[in-house]
Amino acid sequence: xxxxxxxxxxxxxxxxxxxxxxxxxxxxxxxxxxxxxxxxxxxxxxxxxxxxxxxxxxxxxxxxxxxxxxxxxxxxxxxxxxxxxxxxxxxxxxxxxxxxxxxxxxxxxxxxxxxxxxxxxxxxxxxxxxxxxxxxxxxxxxxxxxxxxxxxxxxxxxxxxxxxxxxxxxxxxxxxxxxxxxxxxxxxxxxxxxxxxxxxxxxxxxxxxxxxxxxxxxxxxxxxxxxxxxxxxxxxxxxxxxxxxxxxxxxxxxxxxxxxxxxxxxxxxxxxxxxxxxxxxxxxxxxxxxxxxxxxxxxxxxxxxxxxxxxxxxxxxxxxxxxxxxxxxxxxxxxxxxxxxxxxxxxxxxxxxxxxxxxxxxxxxxxxxxxxxxxxxxxxxxxxxxxxxxxxxxxxxxxxxxxxxxxxxxxxxxxxxxxxxxxxxxxxxxxxxxxxxxxxxxxx
Amino acid sequence: xxxxxxxxxxxxxxxxxxxxxxxxxxxxxxxxxxxxxxxxxxxxxxxxxxxxxxxxxxxxxxxxxxxxxxxxxxxxxxxxxxxxxxxxxxxxxxxxxxxxxxxxxxxxxxxxxx
Numbered sequence: 001x002x003x004x005x006x007x008x009x010x011x012x013x014x015x016x017x018x019x020x021x022x023x024x025x026x027x028x029x030x031x032x033x034x035x036x037x038x039x040x041x042x043x044x045x046x047x048x049x050x051x052x053x054x055x056x057x058x059x060x061x062x063x064x065x066x067x068x069x070x071x072x073x074x075x076x077x078x079x080x081x082x083x084x085x086x087x088x089x090x091x092x093x094x095x096x097x098x099x100x101x102x103x104x105x106x107x108x109x110x111x112x113x114x115x116x117x118x119x120x121x122x123x124x125x126x127x128x129x130x131x132x133x134x135x136x137x138x139x140x141x142x143x144x145x146x147x148x149x150x151x152x153x154x155x156x157x158x159x160x161x162x163x164x165x166x167x168x169x170x171x172x173x174x175x176x177x178x179x180x181x182x183x184x185x186x187x188x189x190x191x192x193x194x195x196x197x198x199x200x201x202x203x204x205x206x207x208x209x210x211x212x213x214x215x216x217x218x219x220x221x222x223x224x225x226x227x228x229x230x231x232x233x234x235x236x237x238x239x240x241x242x243x244x245x246x247x248x249x250x251x252x253x254x255x256x257x258x259x260x261x262x263x264x265x266x267x268x269x270x271x272x273x274x275x276x277x278x279x280x281x282x283x284x285x286x287x288x289x290x291x292x293x294x295x296x297x298x299x300x301x302x303x304x305x306x307x308x309x310x311x312x313x314x315x316x317x318x319x320x321x322x323x324x325x326x327x328x329x330x331x332x333x334x335x336x337x338x339x340x341x342x343x344x345x346x347x348x349x350x351x352x353x354x355x356x357x358x359x360x361x362x363x364x365x366x367x368x369x370x371x372x373x374x375x376x377x378x379x380x381x382x383x384x385x386x387x388x389x390x391x392x393x394x395x396x397x398x399x400x401x402x403x404x405x406x407x408x409x410x411x412x413x414x415x416x417x418x419x420x421x422x423x424x425x426x427x428x429x430x431x432x433x434x435x436x437x438x439x440x441x442x443x444x
Numbered sequence: 445x446x447x448x449x450x451x452x453x454x455x456x457x458x459x460x461x462x463x464x465x466x467x468x469x470x471x472x473x474x475x476x477x478x479x480x481x482x483x484x485x486x487x488x489x490x491x492x493x494x495x496x497x498x499x500x501x502x503x504x505x506x507x508x509x510x511x512x513x514x515x516x517x518x519x520x521x522x523x524x525x526x527x528x529x530x531x532x533x534x535x536x537x538x539x540x541x542x543x544x545x546x547x548x549x550x551x552x553x554x555x556x557x558x
Contacts, residue, residue, distance in 0.1 A: 064454075218462075422459075425455075425459050
């Protein structure tokens, strides 16, 4: 991601130097304080998405599981951060190792080698922390697929292995300068902020996990109403706000491309939300709050890979398409019987795939001509880019599905991932945390 | 006709409901309550010993015809008991005579309205 920018920056950099030298502020270490300030803000915004996700998911489960479900997101903040600093960053952004399966650089272990490193005006610490937030939220998204029925211990071990074996290799392939998907085709597979790495990988893994672990007790006969939709709406709001850091921050810049990504993000989220509201209003007779929130998320997910290359009309179109397809996916789920409790696959899997593929039809002309200039023949067509996008999507799906299944089987056999019936019935809160999320409902 | 009032652990609600439904007793009312019975068992929360004053429980109210009293009571006892032998805090069941029962929709009275 940063390196894609590097190429562009190099081309435009010299031009900019001629008349913009006095307008950028530097601290003398080569740090561009303007870009760094926005990247610090973005890092905080992406971190804010995780408590946002905890609220979104927490409000959707039954009262007895709210703390357990929120802890799924919070636990990821702890576990994934420690892993990221220890060796995750090295696996993702080190030079190719093991035939390009992962990256590796001993110098990056515990972030040792980047204490004073600055790249393109941004300290490597800031880039590393920004990227680390993506490694947190991705496994936390999967938790929505198997909510209300997993042991806490099994979950914690599962996300640790999933982060190491699924997220880190994918992140390396798509975003490291020597990753094979980064270099596929003329100018790489387009994944601006994580359509494949974050959303397809977590969505597909969630689907595999939901099918492997089986449905919740009583599903689908028993009604399982959301415990607190106000919490869910607040969570959806925080996710929307945080997504500006997620997408606009992924430009690793504070300039024109940042503005383009930010605008596309807002456009897609709004289009997704109102499209969902209209479909549901016509189809079911009532526009639900949960439907509106789902539309916001569908729009945000679909624009994630596309934010850097589409113009606002493209973002609006993508948001609307995503709402239609995700809505359909949830109808299909309800008929097919697998229990993706909080629609991790229905929104993130379907939305991510839609975005990564459909963005091809809305790419800016300037991106296509730049891609063409990088080929030997000097031409690059939409259909050729479509081939690259489809290949990247298929690689992500196949890899995430297979490795997730292996991890699930091993963790379930060794540590127990599926909660025993007794624990599931009394709820995750009492079973695994000894707490009650809604204790205030009772006098005590 | 009898009114069966059962006070059970909140964590046992699902077991009891599933067991009742299996025995075709589906018409119940459930209320969250707090109370204090014989249970004074210390709990340890974050390393601190606490003796809860009022403990969250769930109250079930089930109106049944006389021939269903035994099956209802036995089902609740079996499902709400902790382990085989039971533990202090598993709850209580009260049975009170029910004078009449009226279905609002039709105005029917007595046993057939239950």
